[in-house]
Amino acid sequence: MTQDRPPRRPRPKKPANPLIKGIVAYCGQAGITIVEADDSRSQTDTEHDHARLQLSLAKLPKRYTVYAPLLLLPFNFSTHNLHWATVYSALTDLEKNQLFRCIAEVGFAGAVSRIAVNAPIAAEEGVDVGNESGPQAVDNSPTPRRENMLRSPSGLVPVYGDWGPPAKHRLIRPTSKDFEEAFWTSTSQHKGITQYWAPLYTMFSRGNISEKARILGSLPEAGTTNDVPTPQFAGLTDHELEERIESIDVVDFYVGIGYFAFCYLARGVRRVWGWDINPWSIEGFRRGCEQNGWGCLVVKVDDYGHIVGMNTGDLFERILEGDKTGGKNMIRCIAFLGDNKWANKVMGDIHGMGVEANFRHANLGLLPTSKGSWEGAVEVISRLNGAGTSGWLHVHENVDVRHIETMKSSIVQDIGRMVQGQSIEKEVPWTVSCDHVAQVKTYAPGVMHCVFDIQIKPNG
Template identity: 40%
Template sequence: MAQDTPDEFSTSCMSFVVPKFLVKQAKSNLEKKHKLDRSVKIQPYRRDAYINACGDHMIIQSTITLPHSMSQLEEKSQALKELGLESYYDRIFVIKTHYHQASDVHQHDAQKNPLREAISKGLQQLPEELLASLCLTIERLLADLSDSYTVYPPMLLLTSKTFAAPTWQTLLASVSPCQLEDLYATVAIAFRVTHIAQNAPIPLSTGQSPDSTQRAPEQPPTDQPTTTNILRSPTGLKPLYGDFGPYPSNPSTALPFKQGLAAALWVSTRQNHILQTWAPLHTMFSRGNISEKTRLLTLPSIAAAVAEGEAAGTGSTAVDLYAGIGYFAFCYARAGVRRVLCWELNGWSVEGLRRGGKANGWGVWVVEGDEEVGERNRVSGKGEGEAVFWVWRESNEQAGERIQRLRKMVPPIRHVNCGLLPSSRGSWETAVGALDPGLGGWIHVHENIAVREIEEKAGEILEEIQGIVVGVAHEDHSSKANEPEEREAVLEHVQKVKTYAPGVMHCVLDIWIPPRITRDEGKGSCGRDFSPNCNV
């Protein structure tokens, strides 16, 4: 499309025209690279020249500047690669925007950024002599401020780099607690929130308290033993303003008490019109998974399983072996799956799933240990009716055995989600065995894979899954004279979800597992005597 002719005083910036399902991921990736132009609102793209090609798209303005000598295709390829969006090359359009006087652009952006505006007001309340004694100015501090943030009502979440500059470290180490409280209060009022926290990467081990340079509230003792952080607890999160509730006494078990549940801060966000709720001091939340959540809502294999179940009068079941607060489990329910069986070890995440399910109008039954499944356990989010989610607050090590006992009580299991990073390998055998014996189904394997090795590693994973499929088939036919039919697992798709680390991609492998028994070997379409009228 035609562009304005740049002159020697102008700077070329890039705008990205993206489909709606990619908006949050593109915005998030731009924020991580500090390339999002917050002075321009994200809005629907209405340009007539592109409307037929783009359809329902949004336009996102960036601050990415590249030499005028480069072609637009070169700019697009380089920018998408830098942002980790190269897999969407054919879905994203790029438009050049020319700004006159680049220095004016920077100043305008600084003035319009809400976080900079709020912190500027807070800094103006500090004594001038304090800043002077530290050889600091408000202008310098704002220039060194990393201004990315996210609002999860009622909390403002800053990034780990927000105050990383040496100038900010000097200031934070010098101001009094009251002065720092006043600064954060000004920011909280500006954002209409009651709490502020600073994010941090999820640590690989627990038992270490967060860095205290931010004047966070009193932390738990640091002499507790260090253990593997199997719950992915956000122990590095730094509360800066507001009462977040008591710190977890033992992050390795995450068994909340009623008093703790009531005292904790709970926040929420809505993605794809689905509300998710969590306690940020106790549970992680990854907004970068939005593209995978969106994909599940319209995934053909899920739609097919739902349609087949409705046609048979049975419905269908999905299993989430690492449910968390319902990241992916909620998507199965929204896509039409009648029941979702969940396993989650973190008690705080289970409570988040329960609250989120209720807020979305879905019934949730939390199963404790070996509690029997029966008619008395019918619950719902609103009024009477059966629960959509059955949630076991335990390791999924017993999931296979429990699922076998549930065959007669739930619709056929057609999908199993294995959503643990960096690898979900420990759940693959359970996932294959959980699928309906007479219908087969799909397992969705989450894995961190080096970008250069995706094709090779996907083949290795498929080969390992195939070995499990053969082993399960031999177990089913161990008491029979005939040999089991050869079944072949099929890798249908590899989805690149997001960049996990430099050179490493979070991938999801959709693998089809064929049925392991013929229909005349069992009762009904699923090889069991499941009755569609069995309401548990």
């Protein structure tokens, strides 16, 4: 008579999620038991005895974003739930490093080499204040705050890998060596357009993908559930322009690393003139242009609106030479490192030297509001375009979802008053209208990131 053997416990399935796979691998090394079911009796020992810790697969963090070789974990990675938070908080720095090593090498099979915990881009940032009383003095006063004008990812926390030598000055006044030593990553989205950025110094937003598609005139990708056609982007067809798209220019007042500028270039405009005050964004923009095969010229502008490092004549010659030879030698992007309040002056000076400029579009992509650049955009569109032609301002704003129509009317009225001032000087009547409102993404509960396509049209 054979004795019945007790049934074997089924082996836990290997997790498909690479983040969970890496965490499970670490737990195996650290003596932390992983159970497949969500057992409410699983407990964590208050003495932090790893051999007696238990976690269920259901309690492990699952969300992540990869821009190889960078892995971004959500801001609540360490506090995903009480069970996980208890285990994670008990780890020493050395143990945490081993956890992230397992995530990188086992979970993602070496495809990532840097890991960071992400955070939303803060509207304000702390200001370093020197302590003149010496190192022993204690200052309990609140840390001064200022607007995060550079849109730097100050909340990003690197937790694994080589991120380059840290230095505070690198943010505002980086050198060529700083650029070379920093960690850069990239991604490709619509039509293979590649964008580069240094995660410690510049932001990247994948949530703008619908607006990028709109500029490109893209249809929904095959296999997606979205069967709603992409709304047309006003003013980029030859019919609307009454000229070929290859003969027009675009000014991007907040060019960043090329979020929208690259889409205009891929669509076929002659040249994008982009402005940004973050040197890391401009360097990312330059690298992206190089990767995508677009000639780029970086121009520094000082606090007085003067070009630094070259005179306007030299700049003119470089642009003109590229226009004559064409192809990859053509300057498709001019990246101005400086305050966009000088856009009309600087670009007007360059145009005055003989560089063709036909500005039909102004992209205003700053959130929560781009209002500070509306007047400058009106000046460029009304003064530096073909005689008697329409132009468009693409105004990005965060809007209460209940008040989108009200905001639309307000923007048309405000820009209308600015245009009226320009019309008096040029003795040309203009009309202002909103062709379309694109709802890009939810920015916060009840708040929508909208783009208002504002047309400025000569009337008679």
